[in-house]
Amino acid sequence: MTNRNTDVSYDATKADSAEAAMTSGELLRFFWPYLAPHKKRIMLAVLSLFMVAGALLFMGRGLAFLVDEGLGKQDPALLDRAVMATSLIALVLAFGSYLRTTMVNQIGEMVLADIRRAVFAHVTRLSIGWFETARTGDVLARITSDTATVQMVMTSTLSMAARNVILLFGGLVMVVLSSPKMSLVVLVVVPLVVVPLILLGRRLRVASRRAQDRLGDVSVEAEEVVSAIRTVQAFGRESFVRAHFDKAVDDSLDAALSRVRLRGLLSGILIFLVFSGISAILWIGGQDLLAGRISAGDLSSFIFYAFLVASSTGFLSELAGDLQRAAGAADRIAQLLTTDAIVPELPNTQKLDATHPVACRFDKVSFSYPAAANRPAIDNVSFQINAGERVALVGPSGAGKSTLFHLLLRFYDPITGVISIGDTDIRAVKLADVRAQIGLVPQDPALFSATIRENLVFGRPDANMDTIIEAAKKAQAHDFIMAIPDGYEAMVGEKGVRLSGGQRQRVAIARAILRNPRLLLLDEATSALDAQSEAAVQGALENLMYERTSLVIAHRLATVVRADRILLMDQGRIIAEGTHEMLMVESSLYRTLADLQFSVPRRA
Ligand SMILES: Nc1ncnc2c1ncn2[C@@H]1O[C@H](COP(=O)(O)OP(=O)(O)OP(=O)(O)O)[C@@H](O)[C@H]1O
Numbered sequence: 001m002t003n004r005n006t007d008v009s010y011d012a013t014k015a016d017s018a019e020a021a022m023t024s025g026e027l028l029r030f031f032w033p034y035l036a037p038h039k040k041r042i043m044l045a046v047l048s049l050f051m052v053a054g055a056l057l058f059m060g061r062g063l064a065f066l067v068d069e070g071l072g073k074q075d076p077a078l079l080d081r082a083v084m085a086t087s088l089i090a091l092v093l094a095f096g097s098y099l100r101t102t103m104v105n106q107i108g109e110m111v112l113a114d115i116r117r118a119v120f121a122h123v124t125r126l127s128i129g130w131f132e133t134a135r136t137g138d139v140l141a142r143i144t145s146d147t148a149t150v151q152m153v154m155t156s157t158l159s160m161a162a163r164n165v166i167l168l169f170g171g172l173v174m175v176v177l178s179s180p181k182m183s184l185v186v187l188v189v190v191p192l193v194v195v196p197l198i199l200l201g202r203r204l205r206v207a208s209r210r211a212q213d214r215l216g217d218v219s220v221e222a223e224e225v226v227s228a229i230r231t232v233q234a235f236g237r238e239s240f241v242r243a244h245f246d247k248a249v250d251d252s253l254d255a256a257l258s259r260v261r262l263r264g265l266l267s268g269i270l271i272f273l274v275f276s277g278i279s280a281i282l283w284i285g286g287q288d289l290l291a292g293r294i295s296a297g298d299l300s301s302f303i304f305y306a307f308l309v310a311s312s313t314g315f316l317s318e319l320a321g322d323l324q325r326a327a328g329a330a331d332r333i334a335q336l337l338t339t340d341a342i343v344p345e346l347p348n349t350q351k352l353d354a355t356h357p358v359a360c361r362f363d364k365v366s367f368s369y370p371a372a373a374n375r376p377a378i379d380n381v382s383f384q385i386n387a388g389e390r391v392a393l394v395g396p397s398g399a400g401k402s403t404l405f406h407l408l409l410r411f412y413d414p415i416t417g418v419i420s421i422g423d424t425d426i427r428a429v430k431l432a433d434v435r436a437q438i439g440l441v442p443q444d445p446a447l448f449s450a451t452i453r454e455n456l457v458f459g460r461p462d463a464n465m466d467t468i469i470e471a472a473k474k475a476q477a478h479d480f481i482m483a484i485p486d487g488y489e490a491m492v493g494e495k496g497v498r499l500s501g502g503q504r505q506r507v508a509i510a511r512a513i514l515r516n517p518r519l520l521l522l523d524e525a526t527s528a529l530d531a532q533s534e535a536a537v538q539g540a541l542e543n544l545m546y547e548r549t550s551l552v553i554a555h556r557l558a559t560v561v562r563a564d565r566i567l568l569m570d571q572g573r574i575i576a577e578g579t580h581e582m583l584m585v586e587s588s589l590y591r592t593l594a595d596l597q598f599s600v601p602r603r604a
Pocket of ligand 1: 401
């Protein structure tokens with residue numbers, strides 16, 4: 001069987017693949033489901049756009065009327081009417097603008113909130129294999145700055161662009177209607193404008209995408225350094241990381257500057273072409289006026305429409321750059337949303353037998369990590385753990401102990417062989433059901449920047465306060481929690497920085513006790529604690545494992561001595577099995593490891 005979930009590779013470092021960029025149509029189709037629920041608002045927005053554009057276009061005719069009738073015929077009553085008509089148009093213009101701004105901004109805000117939610121929800125479901133190649137900062141940049149770019153453009157640029165497109169075409173139509181002769185000029189100018197718009201637009205889009213990618217790199221650098229600032233400062237490597245960051249910023253600046261250059265070029269070319277066209281129109285129109293073929297009012301409205309056409313083209317060329325930038329950002333979001341590196345689940349899943357006497361079983365399991373496909377991390381491993389049994393995993397670093405945990409949690413699927421819980425292959429069960437059976441206490445438990453209580457109930461949100469306190473007492477955490485001001489409601493800081501290593505471990509142990517899992521996976525911490533802490537953690541672990549099926553990566557003598565069985569691993573294989581006493585006699589590797597690894601708790 002192939003390893004389906006892990007062979008989907010995502011490499012954010014190669015994210016600037018221009019070929020993969022979606023066309024605007026594809027992007028619109030992709031994001032349409034997010035826009036669709038807001039159809040009513042979109043229709044209102046379109047209506048207001050036409051209202052605004054229509055009013056502006058009408059203004060030109062009003063102007064002609066004002067010049068020819070009101071001013072030309074020197075009739076004050078006509079002048080009054082013309083001014084009233086203009087005021088009416090201004091009112092429509094104002095209301096339309098209000099409606100457009102409100103609708104478009106509301107749509108933008110709501111759609112982007114939905115997209116942000118969708119991106120985050122998708123990211124939380126992606127497989128662990130995906131996270132190995134993705135870079136946190138880049139993922140964060142997609143959730144925050146890329147969505148912000150799209151939002152900015154959607155809310156302001158898109159509506160401005162739509163308005164200007166209508167004005168441009170409306171203005172052109174009015175020019176043509178007023179004088180068919182002008183259409184000739186228009187017919188020449190329009191393709192001249194459209195062709196560079198398409199050609200340069202595409203390049204601009206690629207450049208924008210690259211600029212967003214490099215900006216993502218900047219986030220990656222910053223995120224990495226900020227989260228490891230203690231290490232950076234302890235090693236005195238501030239200037240090194242600064243230089244690294246500077247390079248990322250320089251690259252990002254280069255990419256942004258080349259985008260800006262392209263954008264400037266596009267603006268320049270377009271404005272030159274459009275204003276040349278307008279000059280031509282004015283030249284022809286002026287001659288017509290001099291020859292008496294058209295009135296001063298007609299020429300005024302000509303100039304008005306010509307100005308409308310020119311200014312909307314100018315705007316459009318500016319906006320085209322922004323739109324392309326948004327398209328680049330949208331493309332990066334779409335790429336993340338279409339990443340399908342999700343652990344596969346069968347449609348007809350089976351139920352787990354929670355009372356089966358075998359807690360879990362590995363049957364001829366082999367596995368290699370996707371990043372090291374031809375080096376087996378687990379090599380034909382078979383074993384079983386019976387309900388109620390306590391099994392210790394011992395082996396040199398890199399033997400594959402943690403990998404067994406990863407496979408049990410279905411972070412990865414084995415290349416060959418079967419892993420079952422009870423008598424059911426874990427691939428035939430819903431992923432959530434598998435993980436619901438398991439309680440994990442990692443070496444360096446992750447706490448969240450929330451209260452102690454919230455961290456405790458992470459694995460069992462419905463636990464009441466009595467149960468929480470009972471679990472904390474068993475984990476020998478209650479006393480230290482009560483000694484902190486605010487007790488269970490005290491904030492632990494980001495990643496739990498306000499607690500000591502031993503305290504964090506005990507919170508994690510209490511968390512696992514609360515979850516009351518069928519199978520406990522415990523990775524004992526190797527970090528040396530002071531004697532008192534060590535004793536507390538040891539006591540907490542005993543309470544945790546009491547009458548519970550557990551698989552423990554053992555680093556302490558007490559753990560191996562009390563284990564029902566020890567599996568000795570080396571190079572991805574189980575090379576011996578037995579009790580501590582047996583292995584001390586039978587295995588030289590075990591004896592060496594016992595000497596080196598098992599820290600006998602020190603006396604105070
Ligand atoms: N994400 C990964 N990608 C590629 N190879 C990996 C990955 N994680 C672990 N490995 C490799 O797989 C092998 C088994 O690693 P594993 O973490 O299971 O060892 P371990 O016995 O838990 O070691 P330790 O006691 O040091 O934690 C090692 O050779 C390791 O280099």
